[in-house]
Amino acid sequence: MSETHAHTTAFVRDAVLPQQPPPATASGPLRWMRDNLFPNWINGIMTLIAIYVIYRIVSGLLPWFISPTWDQPSLSACRALFTELGQSTHQACWGVINDRWRQLMFGFYPAELYWRPTVALFVLLAGLAPVLFGGFPRWFMAFALASPFIIFTLIWGGTIWVPIVVALGLVIAVVAFRGLVKRNAILATFAGIVLPILFWLFLVGPLTAVLSDALPIGLDPVRSNQLGGFLLSVVIGVAAIVLSLPLGILLALGRASDLFIVNKISIAFIEIVRGVPLIVWLFTASLLLNYFLPPGTSFDLTLRVIIMVTLFSAAYIAEVVRGGLAAVPKGQYEGADSLGLSYWQSMQLIVLPQALKISIPGIVNTFIGLFKDTTLVLFIGLLDPLGLTNAIRASTDWNGIYWELFIFIGVLFFVVCYSMGRYSMYLERKLQRENR
Amino acid sequence: MKNSVLFGTLAMAGLSAAAASAATLDDVKARGNLNCGVVTGLAGFGAPDANGVWEGFDVDVCRAVAAAIFGDENAVEFVPTTGETRFTALSSGEIDLLARNTTWTFSRDVELKFDFIGVNYYDGQGFLVPTALGVTSAKDLDGATVCIQTGTSTELNLADFFRANNITYQPVAVQTNAEGQQQYLAGACDAYTTDASGLAATRATFEAPDDHVLLPEIISKEPLGPLVRHGDSDWADLNRWVLNALIAAEELGITSANVAEMAAAPTNNPEVNRILGTEGEYGAMLGLEPNWAVAAISAGGNYGEIFERNIGENTPIGLARGLNAQWTDGGLLYTPPFR
Numbered sequence: 001m002s003e004t005h006a007h008t009t010a011f012v013r014d015a016v017l018p019q020q021p022p023p024a025t026a027s028g029p030l031r032w033m034r035d036n037l038f039p040n041w042i043n044g045i046m047t048l049i050a051i052y053v054i055y056r057i058v059s060g061l062l063p064w065f066i067s068p069t070w071d072q073p074s075l076s077a078c079r080a081l082f083t084e085l086g087q088s089t090h091q092a093c094w095g096v097i098n099d100r101w102r103q104l105m106f107g108f109y110p111a112e113l114y115w116r117p118t119v120a121l122f123v124l125l126a127g128l129a130p131v132l133f134g135g136f137p138r139w140f141m142a143f144a145l146a147s148p149f150i151i152f153t154l155i156w157g158g159t160i161w162v163p164i165v166v167a168l169g170l171v172i173a174v175v176a177f178r179g180l181v182k183r184n185a186i187l188a189t190f191a192g193i194v195l196p197i198l199f200w201l202f203l204v205g206p207l208t209a210v211l212s213d214a215l216p217i218g219l220d221p222v223r224s225n226q227l228g229g230f231l232l233s234v235v236i237g238v239a240a241i242v243l244s245l246p247l248g249i250l251l252a253l254g255r256a257s258d259l260f261i262v263n264k265i266s267i268a269f270i271e272i273v274r275g276v277p278l279i280v281w282l283f284t285a286s287l288l289l290n291y292f293l294p295p296g297t298s299f300d301l302t303l304r305v306i307i308m309v310t311l312f313s314a315a316y317i318a319e320v321v322r323g324g325l326a327a328v329p330k331g332q333y334e335g336a337d338s339l340g341l342s343y344w345q346s347m348q349l350i351v352l353p354q355a356l357k358i359s360i361p362g363i364v365n366t367f368i369g370l371f372k373d374t375t376l377v378l379f380i381g382l383l384d385p386l387g388l389t390n391a392i393r394a395s396t397d398w399n400g401i402y403w404e405l406f407i408f409i410g411v412l413f414f415v416v417c418y419s420m421g422r423y424s425m426y427l428e429r430k431l432q433r434e435n436r
Numbered sequence: 437m438k439n440s441v442l443f444g445t446l447a448m449a450g451l452s453a454a455a456a457s458a459a460t461l462d463d464v465k466a467r468g469n470l471n472c473g474v475v476t477g478l479a480g481f482g483a484p485d486a487n488g489v490w491e492g493f494d495v496d497v498c499r500a501v502a503a504a505i506f507g508d509e510n511a512v513e514f515v516p517t518t519g520e521t522r523f524t525a526l527s528s529g530e531i532d533l534l535a536r537n538t539t540w541t542f543s544r545d546v547e548l549k550f551d552f553i554g555v556n557y558y559d560g561q562g563f564l565v566p567t568a569l570g571v572t573s574a575k576d577l578d579g580a581t582v583c584i585q586t587g588t589s590t591e592l593n594l595a596d597f598f599r600a601n602n603i604t605y606q607p608v609a610v611q612t613n614a615e616g617q618q619q620y621l622a623g624a625c626d627a628y629t630t631d632a633s634g635l636a637a638t639r640a641t642f643e644a645p646d647d648h649v650l651l652p653e654i655i656s657k658e659p660l661g662p663l664v665r666h667g668d669s670d671w672a673d674l675n676r677w678v679l680n681a682l683i684a685a686e687e688l689g690i691t692s693a694n695v696a697e698m699a700a701a702p703t704n705n706p707e708v709n710r711i712l713g714t715e716g717e718y719g720a721m722l723g724l725e726p727n728w729a730v731a732a733i734s735a736g737g738n739y740g741e742i743f744e745r746n747i748g749e750n751t752p753i754g755l756a757r758g759l760n761a762q763w764t765d766g767g768l769l770y771t772p773p774f775r
Contacts, residue, residue: 075641076752079643089643099486100486102486103484103486103488107488108484108488111487225513225515226488283520283521286521286524287521287524287525287528290524290525290528290529290530291528378476378518379518379520379521380518380520380521381476381515381516381517381518381521381525382516383476383484383516387476387477387516390476390477390612390614391476391477391483391484391516392477392483393477393479393614394475394477394478394479394480394481394482394483394492395479395483395485395486396479396480396640396751396752396753399479399637399638399640399641399752400617400641400642402614402618
C-alpha cells in the first residue's frame with residue numbers, strides 16, 4: 001500500500017498512532033479538581049475556606065485522639081504520663097478501653113465463658129444469611145430456623161432440653177395446621193395457635209424435667225442479670241427486631257382487615273402502644289408488673305424488657321407496613337381475588353411481597369431506631385454500655401473519664417446501624433423490578 | 437354474683453395469709469442468697485470493678501448482712517437500682533434490703549412505708565468552688581451561678597438556703613453528677629452543689645484538685661442509711677443489729693484481724709462476748725447462728741475498716757471521719773448496747 005503512493009504523496013501515515021493521554025488539565029485528578037473544587041473563582045474560594053475549616057477541626061481533634069495511653073491503668077497514670085512527656089493533658093486516655101472493653105462488650109458474663117456469646121454471634125450471622133441474602137441451599141434454611149434456639153442455649157446455658165422441647169411446640173403447631181387446613185382453615189389456625197400454647201404451658205416443665213434427668217446434657221447456666229454491656233443491647237435489639245417484624249405485619253393486616261373485632265383490636269393496640277413513650281413501657285415492665293405478679297414469682301427483667309420493646313416496635317412496624325399496603329394498587333387486590341386465591345394466599349403471593357418491598361426503608365429505619373432505643377434500659381437499672389460508663393466512672397481509677405467511653409460505644413452502635421442501613425439499600429436495589 | 441364475691445374474698449384471704457406468713461428471713465434462707473439493691477455506680481459507695489465484683493461502702497453493708505445470715509459474704513445478688521426504681525424495687529419485694537446512699541426522711545419512712553435500719557453515713561449538702569473565685573463562705577455567693585441536679589432534695593435545700601440568707605443565685609440545671617462535673621469544669625457555673633461526700637469524690641478526680649475548694653457551710657442534713665420494707669420487724673431488727681454490730685465492733689476494738697481470736701474464747705469484756713456469741717443467745721434471738729456477728733465482721737471488717745477501705749483518707753476520695761466518727765471521738769456514731 002505504501003508502495004503505490006510513495007511517489008505521489010510526500011508523507012503517508014501507514015500505522016495507527018498509539019492513543020495519547022488527554023491533556024493533564026482535561027483528565028485525572030486535575031480535571032476532577034477543576035470540575036468539582038474550582039469550577040469558577042467563587043467556588044474556588046469556598047473550597048479553600050472549607051478546606052481550612054476541615055483542617056482546623058481535624059488538627060484540633062487528631063492530637064486528642066492520637067495519644068500513647070493504651071497501657072495506662074488509670075486516669076491519674078495517664079495524666080502523669082502526659083506531664084512526663086511534657087505534653088498537654090487535653091488528650092484521650094485510651095487505657096480505660098483497654099481495661100474495660102470486655103465489660104463494655106459482655107457486662108458481667110463469666111470471663112471463661114466469653115466464647116459462648118462470641119459463637120452465638122457467628123450463629124446469628126450464619127442464621128441470618130439465608131434469610132437476608134437468598135441463594136443458599138434449602139437445608140441451610142433449617143439451620144436458620146434452629147439458630148434462635150442454638151443462640152438461646154449458648155447465651156443462657158442450662159439444659160439443652162428446654163429449647164428443644166420449646167421448639168417441639170412449634171413443630172406441633174405446624175403439624176396441626178397442615179393436618180387440618182384441608183378440612184377447615186379457621187379450625188386449623190385455631191389449633192395452630194392454641195395447641196402449642198397449651199403444650200408450652202402444661203407439658204414443657206414436666207417433659208424437660210424428665211428428659212434432663214434421663215440425659216443431663218447442657219452448658220453452665222448464666223443468669224440474665226449477668227448479661228450486660230453491648231451483649232445486652234444486641235440481645236434485646238435482635239430479639240425485638242426478629243419478633244416484632246412478623247407481629248407488626250400481622251397487626252398491619254389486622255388494621256386493614258374487614259373483620260370488625262380484629263380491626264378494632266389492632267387499632268387499639270397500635271394507637272395505645274405508639275401513643276406512650278417507650279420509657280414509660282420500660283418503667284411499666286420493671287416496676288408495675290412486680291405488683292401484679294404474685295409475690296415470690298420472679299419474671300426475668302430482661303425478658304420483660306424484650307417483650308415491651310418488641311410490642312413497642314411492632315406497633316411502629318405495623319404502621320410502616322400499612323403504608324406499604326396502602327401503596328399497592330387496588331387492581332392487585334382485585335386481581336388476586338379474581339384468580340380465586342384465598343385471603344392468606346393473596347396476601348402471601350400478591351400483596352405482601354409488593355407492600356413489604358415498598359416498606360423496606362421505613363422498616364429498617366424503625367429497626368435502627370429500636371436498636372438505639374435499647375440504651376434506654378439504663379433508666380431501669382440494667383447495665384447496658386451507657387449504664388456501664390457510669391459504673392466505670394465510679395471506680396477510683398477512672399472517675400472523671402467521659403469522651404473515650406462514649407466514643408467507643410458510639411462506634412459500636414454506628415457499625416451496627418450503618419450495616420443495617422447499607423443492607424436496606426442493597427435489598428432495595430435487589431428488589432428493583434421497574435427498570436428491568 | 438354471690439359466687440364471685442365469695443371467690444374474691446377467699447382469694448384476698450389467701451393473699452393476705454400468704455403475705456402475713458412470708459417472713460423475709462425465711463424467704464432469703466430458702467433462696468440461698470440476699471437480694472440487695474445498690475446504686476448503679478457511685479464512687480466509693482458502690483460500683484462493679486473490672487471483673488464485675490461489686491465493691492463500695494454501701495455494698496459492704498449488703499455483704500455483712502449476707503455473711504451474718506449465711507456465713508458467706510458472697511451470698512448476695514446485687515440489683516443495680518436507679519433513683520427512680522429503688523423504692524419500687526424494695527416495696528415490690530424484688531430486693532430484700534436497699535443499701536443505696538438513701539437519705540432518711542420523714543416521708544420515705546412514713547409515707548412510702550419503709551424502715552430505715554440506721555445511718556451508715558452522715559452527709560450534708562456542700563458547695564464546691566474554684567479557688568480563683570476568692571470565696572470563703574457560701575454566704576458570699578450572692579448572684580452566683582450554681583450547678584444543681586434537678587429533681588433532688590438538694591435543689592430544694594439550695595433554694596431554702598439562699599432565701600434564708602437573703603441572697604440570689606442563678607441555677608444551672610444538670611441531670612447527673614457526671615454532667616454537673618463537666619459543666620462545672622467547663623466554667624458554666626461558679627459553684628457546684630451536691631452532697632459533700634460526692635463533692636469530695638468529684639474534686640479528687642480533677643486534674644488540679646488544689647484549684648478547687650469545698651466551702652465550710654453544710655446547708656442540709658443528709659443521713660444516709662440502708663432500709664427495708666415495713667411489716668417485717670424481725671427482718672428490720674436483723675439488719676439493724678448487723679449494722680450496729682459493725683459500729684459497736686469498732687468502738688470495742690474488734691477488727692477483721694482479731695475477730696477470730698476474740699471469738700475463740702470468752703474475753704474479759706462481757707459486751708464483746710455477747711456480740712461474738714461466746715455469751716448469751718443473741719444469734720438465736722435474731723434467727724441466726726451464734727457466730728453471726730463474727731461472720732459479719734470477718735466479711736469486710738468493722739465500720740471503721742469499711743470506711744477507711746472505701747472512702748477514707750487513704751483512698752482517692754479521701755473523706756475525713758467528721759460526723760461519722762464514734763461518739764467517743766466526737767462523732768455521731770452511737771449504738772445501743774448489746775444487752
